[in-house]
Amino acid sequence: MKCGKKLINNGQTVPAFIRMRKWIFLYLLFLLAGCERRELTYYNTAEITLTVDWSQSGLNNAEEAAYGASAIFYPVDGGEPKIFLLGNYSQETVRLQQGVYNVIVFNRSFTDFSNIAFRGGDRYETLEAYNKKTETRTAGKKGIRTVIAPPEKLAAATVTDFAVTQDMLGNYTRTTTTGKAAYQTAADDENHTLHLILQKRTSEVVTLIRVKGLNNIRSAICRLDGISESVFLATGEVSAQSISQEFALTNPVFDENSSRNGTLTGTFNVFGIDFSQSHQLHIEAQLVDGKTFFTGDYDNVQVTEKDNGEGIVTIYVEATTDRIPDVEPDGTSGSGFDVDVDGWGNEVDTDVPLQ
Structure with missing residues (x-):
């Protein structure tokens, strides 16, 4: 027998490389048979x-x-x-x-x-929350874009x-x-x-409206300008575009020892308010005779903010109306002021700054 060859029954020989391939194949079969079945898992x-x-x-x-x-x-x-x-x-x-x-x-x-929508959500820097429910309200000869439902x-x-x-x-x-x-x-x-x-990313606004002749008002709404239209969630920065906010006045409180004069309050949320500008307040009130409406625009609006030290900022708005004209009640609400009519909404207990 020569090296590298093997004699088989018919006298022929098998080359060494064929025998080597045979042993490699048998070795791989042995490894597969001897190992446990373990699945290789790749986590992504x-x-x-x-x-x-x-x-x-x-x-x-x-x-x-x-x-x-x-x-x-x-x-x-x-x-x-x-x-x-x-x-x-x-x-x-x-x-x-x-x-x-x-x-x-x-x-x-x-x-x-219900009152917030989003845009710019494809990028981190541009994701923006904005007032969803707005309408154009007439003021004089121009229309004012107004939020009718606060965020x-x-x-x-x-x-x-x-x-x-x-x-x-x-x-x-x-x-x-x-x-x-x-x-x-x-x-x-x-x-x-x-x-x-x-x-x-929103702030609560508390308005305090001082009214002379509060006993003549049945219901009232206000419109405050200089309200931020939107806020960017990533930075908390508000948009440069400002609009007006409409809200109901509620919680009538008469001054001590007075049946005529007092205050109304309104509470709502905003994305922000421009403190660098002066603000105008528009009021519309239905009087107790059921047919007279009082309107007024006021520039003597004080806007301040207070931080409670825990990141909660409250914005306070104060204004004083002209004297509300005296009218005779229409008989449906008795004499004087009626706090139970539907226009007033729910009573709100809110601490407001008093000067």
Whole structure:
């Protein structure tokens, strides 16, 4: 027998490379048969835990919690934003692919608001909430674009440059936190968790209208100009475009020892108000005779704001009307002022500044 060849029964020989291929094949069969059946899994997402703090939003209540919240992750490279609905108001987990994201979290969802609509949602910087219900109201010879239904309360938090790295993929048994957040307090490298503290994107406006002849008014509405049309969720900056806000005056309170003079109040939400300009207030009132209407425009409007130290800003508006003319009641509401007519709406208990 010569090296590299093997004699078989018919006297022929088998080359060495054929025998080698045979042994390699048998070895591979042995490995496959001896190993357990293990599937190779390739993860392309990471699990991120979002924790949400509502203490500075004015929305830390069960009624608002029932709506949940929304989280939008905008890829920094310009890819399609990823939207997650957070059924749990305070904590939720989401799964993200590798990449760098800018994040916006806000209360409710895009479709849960009656008086707020959204635009510019394809980019982080341009996502904008605006007044959904507006009409053009006549003032003299011109029309004024007016909000007829104020926005609901809105709050948001943002995170910029949040990175999902390759080593985070498939981390479904643990959580991690990285990223730079505008309202982020958690920075534990061992926990991949985003902690967000939501801030208000709307402010409450409390108006106090001093009325001479309050006993002659049955119902009244106001229109206040200089109201911001919209707000950008990422920055909290309001748009340069301003409009007017219409609201009802309620809660008539007569001055002490007076049956004629007193105050009316109105409370509503706005995205913002321009403090750099003077404001005008327009009032329309139906008097108790059922047929007389009183209208007035006032420039002596004081607009101030107060922060409670916890991120809750209240805007106060004060004005004084001309004397309301005396009229005879039409008999449907007795003599003098009637607080039970439908036009007044519900009574509102609100602390207002008194000079």
